[in-house]
Amino acid sequence: MEKNRQEKGQSTVKMRDVAALAGVSIATVSRYLNGNLDRMSKATAERVADAINKLNYVPNSAARQMITKSSGLVAVIAGNIDDFFSTEMFKGINAMLESEGYIGVLFDSNSDMARERHLMQIVSNQIFDGVILQPYNSVQVIQETIKRPMPIVLADREIDQSPWPQIVTNNYEISRKTTQYYKDRGFERVIMITSSLSMAANRRDRYYGIQSVINHIDVLEVSENSYNHRKVLQELMALINGSKENTLIFALKERWLTEFIPRLFYKGLIDNQHVAVTGFSDTGTAQYIDPQTKLIAQNPYLIGASSGEVMANLLQGKPQKPEKIVVPAKFG
Amino acid sequence: MEKNRQEKGQSTVKMRDVAALAGVSIATVSRYLNGNLDRMSKATAERVADAINKLNYVPNSAARQMITKSSGLVAVIAGNIDDFFSTEMFKGINAMLESEGYIGVLFDSNSDMARERHLMQIVSNQIFDGVILQPYNSVQVIQETIKRPMPIVLADREIDQSPWPQIVTNNYEISRKTTQYYKDRGFERVIMITSSLSMAANRRDRYYGIQSVINHIDVLEVSENSYNHRKVLQELMALINGSKENTLIFALKERWLTEFIPRLFYKGLIDNQHVAVTGFSDTGTAQYIDPQTKLIAQNPYLIGASSGEVMANLLQGKPQKPEKIVVPAKFG
Numbered sequence: 001m002e003k004n005r006q007e008k009g010q011s012t013v014k015m016r017d018v019a020a021l022a023g024v025s026i027a028t029v030s031r032y033l034n035g036n037l038d039r040m041s042k043a044t045a046e047r048v049a050d051a052i053n054k055l056n057y058v059p060n061s062a063a064r065q066m067i068t069k070s071s072g073l074v075a076v077i078a079g080n081i082d083d084f085f086s087t088e089m090f091k092g093i094n095a096m097l098e099s100e101g102y103i104g105v106l107f108d109s110n111s112d113m114a115r116e117r118h119l120m121q122i123v124s125n126q127i128f129d130g131v132i133l134q135p136y137n138s139v140q141v142i143q144e145t146i147k148r149p150m151p152i153v154l155a156d157r158e159i160d161q162s163p164w165p166q167i168v169t170n171n172y173e174i175s176r177k178t179t180q181y182y183k184d185r186g187f188e189r190v191i192m193i194t195s196s197l198s199m200a201a202n203r204r205d206r207y208y209g210i211q212s213v214i215n216h217i218d219v220l221e222v223s224e225n226s227y228n229h230r231k232v233l234q235e236l237m238a239l240i241n242g243s244k245e246n247t248l249i250f251a252l253k254e255r256w257l258t259e260f261i262p263r264l265f266y267k268g269l270i271d272n273q274h275v276a277v278t279g280f281s282d283t284g285t286a287q288y289i290d291p292q293t294k295l296i297a298q299n300p301y302l303i304g305a306s307s308g309e310v311m312a313n314l315l316q317g318k319p320q321k322p323e324k325i326v327v328p329a330k331f332g
Numbered sequence: 333m334e335k336n337r338q339e340k341g342q343s344t345v346k347m348r349d350v351a352a353l354a355g356v357s358i359a360t361v362s363r364y365l366n367g368n369l370d371r372m373s374k375a376t377a378e379r380v381a382d383a384i385n386k387l388n389y390v391p392n393s394a395a396r397q398m399i400t401k402s403s404g405l406v407a408v409i410a411g412n413i414d415d416f417f418s419t420e421m422f423k424g425i426n427a428m429l430e431s432e433g434y435i436g437v438l439f440d441s442n443s444d445m446a447r448e449r450h451l452m453q454i455v456s457n458q459i460f461d462g463v464i465l466q467p468y469n470s471v472q473v474i475q476e477t478i479k480r481p482m483p484i485v486l487a488d489r490e491i492d493q494s495p496w497p498q499i500v501t502n503n504y505e506i507s508r509k510t511t512q513y514y515k516d517r518g519f520e521r522v523i524m525i526t527s528s529l530s531m532a533a534n535r536r537d538r539y540y541g542i543q544s545v546i547n548h549i550d551v552l553e554v555s556e557n558s559y560n561h562r563k564v565l566q567e568l569m570a571l572i573n574g575s576k577e578n579t580l581i582f583a584l585k586e587r588w589l590t591e592f593i594p595r596l597f598y599k600g601l602i603d604n605q606h607v608a609v610t611g612f613s614d615t616g617t618a619q620y621i622d623p624q625t626k627l628i629a630q631n632p633y634l635i636g637a638s639s640g641e642v643m644a645n646l647l648q649g650k651p652q653k654p655e656k657i658v659v660p661a662k663f664g
Contacts, residue, residue, distance in 0.1 A: 033457075071458060081422060081438065087413040091440065103454060106413065106438035108423065122435060126403060127459055229620070259620045262594055288561070288591045 013057045022051035031101050039099075071127040074104045074311055077119050079134040079157070081108040084254070084283045085300045086134065089155060092304025093132060093311075100312040102129065111224075113137055120145040129315055132307050135159055151314035155307040156300075158201050158324070165314075167306045167325045169298050171202050174329040175209025175250075178278055178296055181331065182214075182248045187276065189216040189245040191236070193260065194252040195224045206252050206280075216245065222256060233263055240269055251279030257286040257295075265290055280329075298329040345389040354383035363433050371431070403459040406436045406643055409451050411466040411489070413440040416586070416615045417632045418466065421487060424636025425464060425643075432644040434461065443556075445469055452477040461647055464639050467491055483646035487639040488632075490533055490656070497646075499638045499657045501630050503534050506661040507541025507582075510610055510628055513663065514546075514580045519608065521548040521577040523568070525592065526584040527556045538584050538612075548577065554588060565595055572601055583611030589618040589627075597622055612661075630661040 015033075019026045024044060031040060032048040051057070074097055078086035094104045107123070109116035113136045120142065123131050130151035135142065139159055146152065154166040179190065190210055197203050197219070211217060218239050222232055240247060249270075251257045257279045264270050270277055272292050281287065281295040306325055313320045347365075351358045356376060363372060364380040383389070406429055410418040426436045439455070441448035445468045452474065455463050462483035467474065471491055478484065486498040511522065522542055529535050529551070543549060550571050554564055572579060581602075583589045589611045596602050602609055604624050613619065613627040638657055645652045 072454075073458065075437075081413065081419040082416060084414060087419065087440075090413060091442070094440065103439075103451075105407075106440070107435075108419075108426065108438070110423070119435075122404075126405065255617075258590065258617050262621050266597075285587075285590050289594050 013055045015057070017055055018048065018051045018057050021055060022047040024048060027101075070129050070315075072102050073128050074102050074308075074315075075107060075119075075123040075126075075128040075131045076104050077107045077109050077116060077123070077131065077133050079109055079136065080111050081106065085156070085298065088282065088300035089134070089304035089307070092301035092306075093155075093308040094304075095301075096305045096308030097312060100316070102312060102315065104132070104308070109134075109136065111136065113141075117141060117145050124148050124150070130311050132311055139163065151311060153307050153311045153314070155303055156202070158205075162324075163322050165310045165320055165322055165325065167303050167310065167327060169202075169303065170326050170328045171205035172209040172212075174296055174331060175206040176212050177209075178294075178331045179210045179213040179248070179250070181294075182276060182278070187246045187248045188214065189218070189243055189247045190214050190250050191218045191220060191239050191247060192250045192252065193220045193222060193236070193256040193279075196221055203252055210250060214248075218242075229259065233260060236260060236264065237267075237269065240264075240275055246273075247275050249275065249277045249279075251277070254279065254281040254283060254286055257281060257289070261286070262289050278331075294332050296329050296331050299327050303327045345387045347389070349387055350380065350383045350389050353387060354379040356380060359433075402461050402647075404434050405460050406434050406640075406647075407439060407451075407455040407458075407460040407463045408436050409439045409441050409448060409455070409463065409465050411441055411468065412443050413438065417488070417630065420614065420632035421466070421636035421639070424633035424638075425487075425640040426636075427633075428637045428640030429644060432648070434644060434647065436464070436640070441466075441468065443468065445473075449473060449477050456480050456482070462643050464643055471495065483643060485639050485643045485646070487635055488534070490537075494656075495654050497642045497652055497654055497657065499635050499642065499659060501534075501635065502658050502660045503537035504541040504544075506628055506663060507538040508544050510626075510663045511542045511545040511580070511582070513626070514608060514610070519578045519580045520546065521550070521575055521579045522546050523550045523552060523571050523579060523581045524584065525552045525554060525568070525581065525588040525611075528553055535584050542582060546580075550574075561591065565592060568592060568596065569599075569601065572596075572607055578605075579607050581607065581609045581611075583609070586611065586613040586615060586618055589613060589621070593618070594621050610663075626664050628661050628663050631659050635659045 015026055015029050019029045022029065024047065028040065028044065029048055032045060076090055076093055078090060080086055090104060090106050097104050107119045109119055116136050124146045131146065132153045132155055134156045135154055139161055152164045154162055154164055156168060158166055158168045192207065192210060194203055197207060220235060220239065261277055269275055277293050278295060279286070280298065282298050282300055284297065286295055287293060306327060310320055347358055347361050351361045354361065356379065360372065360376065361380055364377060408422055408425055410422060412418055422436060422438050429436050439451045441451055448468050456478045463478065464485045464487055465474070466488045467486055471493055484496045486494055486496055488500060490498060490500045524539065524542060526535055529539060552567060552571065593609055601607055609625050610627060611618070612630065614630050614632055616629065618627055619625060638659060642652055
């Protein structure tokens with residue numbers, strides 16, 4: 001056995017041979033091989049390329065993984081990739097990961113707990129170095145599913161008692177602050193448009209934030225999967241006309257702004273005096289409906305970048321407390 | 333060596349042992365392990381679970397990969413994951429792949445040729461079974477970059493002389509048909525709003541489709557990365573007012589509909605008689621601006637599902653010609 005291993009060793013050029021000939025570190029060769037040239041001088045890159053050619057070195061991920069036990073791939077399991085929030089977050093994650101020589105790959109849990117579990121199982125069985133979750137399942141389920149020891153970071157969705165770092169938005173605070181702005185201007189009642197409140201802690205935090213300022217809230221729940229546009233619009237108009245109080249329409253998701261507000265606006269139902277509109281708008285598209293509308297913008301890119309940074313630290317063995325990092329949203 | 337291997341064999345429960353005890357095929361055990369229970373009876377799933385428990389079988393992807401040389405992972409390199417088109421396409425890809433026991437993971441090329449090359453290199457070096465591209469690079473570059481023999485499928489963006497199967501939309505035909513509809517109703521001039529025409533074959537095909545029916549086209553190019561909303565709006569209004577011909581505003585991308593059309597509509601500039609609007613709208617959000625507007629809907633989910641089906645066939649060794657499959661878009 002020993003002899004066999006030695007023979008193999010002699011016949012195979014290793015990454016350290018390339019590094020020695022090029023006069024650089026193994027890490028530099030690794031970065032070169034991963035196409036990560038951002039922080040490498042042209043001269044260094046050329047020396048590494050020359051050494052690879054002279055030694056006829058064939059990079060082999062499987063072999064490299066045997067040594068480093070690292071694929072350089074980080075799995076990102078996002079809630080719903082049709083949401084701009086998720087994809088922008090992924091772009092932020094990748095920006096930070098790639099600057100440290102890793103690369104993120106995206107999985108879509110489709111906001112489904114069973115599917116998220118299935119994906120965690122796959123990630124746990126495959127060659128990923130770490131996983132960033134926009135989680136639906138509980139701490140216990142995550143622990144039971146991801147059996148291999150690997151760094152875990154939670155992004156966007158908060159979980160109680162998380163043993164892992166979490167990067168989240170200030171949902172409660174920004175909803176409170178926004179509602180206060182309108183209360184100061186004479187608004188006494190809120191019509192809140194939201195997807196199912198039972199599903200996500202984020203939405204509940206927003207609801208509590210609004211409620212902490214204005215108590216009179218009519219909640220209009222709209223199913224993300226299927227709804228009758230005309231019917232929802234009629235319910236909305238009935239709600240608007242159903243009270244003489246100055247009313248703020250508060251959409252917990254941009255989609256409800258772009259799908260329902262233009263019609264209300266044409267019908268003259270929104271005058272910014274007796275009836276105003278606000279809501280979470282990550283892409284900013286809703287601002288083109290009416291320039292007077294003030295909106296809440298989260299920063300999914302920064303939430304992603306922070307998550308990527310924390311993950312890179314964990315992968316490099318730097319200490320990282322299971323703390324909660326808050327990336328504030330902005331109103332106005 | 334031989335003895336050693338035998339000893340190992342005796343101490344390790346294999347998938348075929350599980351299959352034998354459960355009285356099912358190895359493929360069924362594999363599906364069970366991948367959580368792919370859609371087409372499996374509850375009784376079968378329970379028999380497999382029992383056998384796994386009795387034999388204390390530990391599924392190990394690395395070990396499985398040594399035998400099957402398959403990770404079950406298919407890489408999808410999408411153009412820009414912030415586009416609904418790309419993410420819906422990915423959902424379609426996954427629906428088909430997963431029904432065949434594979435799973436898709438998403439990479440974001442960010443519409444950047446160099447970045448796409450880098451990602452193709454990573455995919456080629458890693459443990460992916462195949463790759464589906466929404467390609468920016470040429471056939472030659474793809475061939476030079478993906479060195480390992482693996483199935484390749486092209487989705488959405490057409491490439492000349494592709495040696496791989498392509499799944500595309502009928503961009504030219506649907507643009508032609510849509511323009512003809514308005515020409516028949518007295519429209520003689522088009523204002524086309526588009527991202528840079530030089531970048532993508534898709535956009536050029538749409539342009540040629542419009543041009544084949546109406547020759548008088550004013551092109552308004554808007555940069556995807558940064559533009560002045562007010563300035564573009566003013567240019568658009570100047571163009572509308574600059575001609576007495578009945579004018580069709582034709583947006584090659586939904587984003588230009590949702591960002592510019594609401595303001596034109598409020599200003600009374602769109603009356604559907606002298607000035608009408610149409611365009612590509614994959615999410616359908618634009619229809620809420622004005623219910624009278626007729627739009628073009630591609631079918632990214634079906635384009636993805638077809639791509640996933642072709643990929644699954646290739647992975648299973650079924651013959652698949654390098655043909656072009658057209659998934660038609662719909663107008664109206």
